[in-house]
Amino acid sequence: MSQLQTDSVPDRRCQILDAALVCFAKRGFHQTSMHDISAEAGISVGLIYRYFENKEAVISAMADRHKKEISEVLQRAKQAPTLLESLEILFTAHCCEEQSPVVSAFVVDLYSEASRNPQVADLVRGVLETAMAGVTELISKAPEAQNTTRGLSPSEMAELIFAVARGMLMLDVLRPQEMTATERRDRQLQVTRRLWSCLFKPEAEFAYA
Amino acid sequence: MSQLQTDSVPDRRCQILDAALVCFAKRGFHQTSMHDISAEAGISVGLIYRYFENKEAVISAMADRHKKEISEVLQRAKQAPTLLESLEILFTAHCCEEQSPVVSAFVVDLYSEASRNPQVADLVRGVLETAMAGVTELISKAPEAQNTTRGLSPSEMAELIFAVARGMLMLDVLRPQEMTATERRDRQLQVTRRLWSCLFKPEAEFAYA
DNA sequence: TGACAATGAATGAACGTTCATTCATTGTCT
DNA sequence: AGACAATGAATGAACGTTCATTCATTGTCA
Numbered sequence: 001m002s003q004l005q006t007d008s009v010p011d012r013r014c015q016i017l018d019a020a021l022v023c024f025a026k027r028g029f030h031q032t033s034m035h036d037i038s039a040e041a042g043i044s045v046g047l048i049y050r051y052f053e054n055k056e057a058v059i060s061a062m063a064d065r066h067k068k069e070i071s072e073v074l075q076r077a078k079q080a081p082t083l084l085e086s087l088e089i090l091f092t093a094h095c096c097e098e099q100s101p102v103v104s105a106f107v108v109d110l111y112s113e114a115s116r117n118p119q120v121a122d123l124v125r126g127v128l129e130t131a132m133a134g135v136t137e138l139i140s141k142a143p144e145a146q147n148t149t150r151g152l153s154p155s156e157m158a159e160l161i162f163a164v165a166r167g168m169l170m171l172d173v174l175r176p177q178e179m180t181a182t183e184r185r186d187r188q189l190q191v192t193r194r195l196w197s198c199l200f201k202p203e204a205e206f207a208y209a
Numbered sequence: 210m211s212q213l214q215t216d217s218v219p220d221r222r223c224q225i226l227d228a229a230l231v232c233f234a235k236r237g238f239h240q241t242s243m244h245d246i247s248a249e250a251g252i253s254v255g256l257i258y259r260y261f262e263n264k265e266a267v268i269s270a271m272a273d274r275h276k277k278e279i280s281e282v283l284q285r286a287k288q289a290p291t292l293l294e295s296l297e298i299l300f301t302a303h304c305c306e307e308q309s310p311v312v313s314a315f316v317v318d319l320y321s322e323a324s325r326n327p328q329v330a331d332l333v334r335g336v337l338e339t340a341m342a343g344v345t346e347l348i349s350k351a352p353e354a355q356n357t358t359r360g361l362s363p364s365e366m367a368e369l370i371f372a373v374a375r376g377m378l379m380l381d382v383l384r385p386q387e388m389t390a391t392e393r394r395d396r397q398l399q400v401t402r403r404l405w406s407c408l409f410k411p412e413a414e415f416a417y418a
Numbered sequence: 419t420g421a422c423a424a425t426g427a428a429t430g431a432a433c434g435t436t437c438a439t440t441c442a443t444t445g446t447c448t
Numbered sequence: 449a450g451a452c453a454a455t456g457a458a459t460g461a462a463c464g465t466t467c468a469t470t471c472a473t474t475g476t477c478a
Binding site: 244254 | 467
């Protein structure tokens with residue numbers, strides 16, 4: 001029983017959040033009704049209010065979940081053998097896995113929400129600062145970046161890297177749905193490698209040109 | 210008489226769109242009511258419907274106006290004497306003039322809307338393609354970029370530049386309102402110069418280090 | 419010029435609908 | 449039976465939109 005409870009309560013929450021993600025990505029936070037979420041989750045409206053205080057709380061919980069997912073991606077990226085591979089993990093993680101356009105639309109909406117909800121803004125800013133600190137450290141320690149700094153500090157590089165990542169995410173929501181997850185992933189990898197070569201590649205090989 | 214008419218009709222539309230921009234930036238498209246817009250514009254609700262078919266039409270008109278503004282920025286950027294100055298104009302234009310956070314929030318919302326409104330998506334994509342073509346041409350012709358391509362084509366460089374611009378715009382909505390327009394502008398310029406040095410600066414000077 | 423008719427910009431109360439939220443009720447376990 | 453999970457009809461506030469009405473301005477007579 002207590003096992004069922006401790007299992008099923010988070011499960012219900014998770015089920016509701018999964019449904020909410022689909023709805024939010026499809027219609028946006030404020031065009032999604034609680035009935036939409038309940039229908040997507042296959043439960044009744046009232047039940048949502050057993051697990052979340054109100055709609056705002058659902059949005060906050062989604063933002064929290066996003067924070068945890070980014071942390072996990074950062075952990076994976078830190079364990080990659082090379083800096084390039086770390087960057088590839090960071091760039092392709094949140095926008096190219098199972099349901100690419102869904103997540104991208106959600107994240108853009110999250111920023112949109114952050115612009116007028118200080119609580120969400122703080123949370124997103126926190127995620128960003130943690131992730132950027134991680135990447136800055138990654139760059140500082142990477143042998144690839146030792147003699148190719150181009151006058152930029154590791155944290156300045158990290159800032160550029162994250163700007164590009166966010167910018168590509170925005171581009172993602174403009175792309176027609178016909179594009180498959182694999183195509184999106186390839187595109188992201190291309191851009192990652194270009195940025196990498198631009199930031200870290202030694203100049204030597206231009207002698208061959 | 211006829212002069213007054215042809216002047217005042219576009220003025221009303223403009224007045225409504227100005228008010229809508231403030232409201233949309235403050236609350237987002239779908240949390241802004243027609244009453245909010247009418248109150249901000251200092252007119253009655255009904256009057257909005259004399260100039261716009263419905264709320265959707267107001268959003269579309271705002272997107273159209275944004276398109277024109279970007280075109281103008283592009284024209285100005287094209288006339289700058291150096292590539293760096295062109296980039297500085299592009300990077301600081303829409304997010305650092307009079308009402309920086311207002312415009313940034315609006316643009317993020319526009320992308321968010323684009324993810325579920327194909328009409329808006331087409332329009333935004335069009336703006337982006339035009340602007341990127343312009344910058345690609347700018348790079349192709351710039352003497353600064355002739356011997357420092359780092360293995361990237363002009364259009365690949367343009368893509369990186371626009372990704373960074375969009376990414377910085379997203380960052381803008383996270384920043385506390387206490388930041389002044391000038392501070393924002395300085396920040397943008399810093400990043401622009403870093404990106405520029407990373408893409409176009411010759412390596413020579415690293416010999417001094 | 420002065421009196422009157424016509425216009426259409428502007429108003430805001432009212433309408434139908436949608437939505438978040440509540441809660442009395444029902445189902446399902448032990 | 450008792451406790452808890454789940455339902456979905458009911459509620460009232462808020463929304464987009466409409467439209468009967470007002471009134472300053474313009475046009476047209478004498």
